Amino acid sequence: MQKRILLVDDNSTMRRLIRTFLEFRADVEVCGEASDGLEGVEKGVELKPDVIVLDFYMPRVNGLQAAMMLHEVIPDTPIILFTVFQDETLDRLAHTAGVASVLCKTDELTTLTDEIQRLTGQQPKN
Helix, strand or coil: CCEEEEEECCCHHHHHHHHHHHHHHCCEEEEEEECCHHHHHHHHHHHCCCEEEECCCCCCCCHHHHHHHHHHHCCCCCEEEEECCCCHHHHHHHHHCCCCEEEECCCCCHHHHHHHHHHCCCCCCC
């Protein structure tokens, strides 16, 4: 069964890359995209995805702010903060905001698919 993913990133090229990789590699359907945190919150409430993948640095509302808002309204939906700005402080703040996982964009994209599968109870593909 495919899992529904919402991608929230202000970079359209990054969203397209992640979408293509996820839909090719994992048993997922990207059910929506948003270009900033506020739009991500709105689409999260509307679409009720199985997992939300958020960038950290975005206009209007950043990833941490969006995670806090999303965690308030759809608390059972796992959120992955997918960012280049990863450090211990951000990890701690992210988990406080309701983020399930913080992953670095400079890592292999398979870490994202593996984490989505882990959070949704699927077995990772090899």
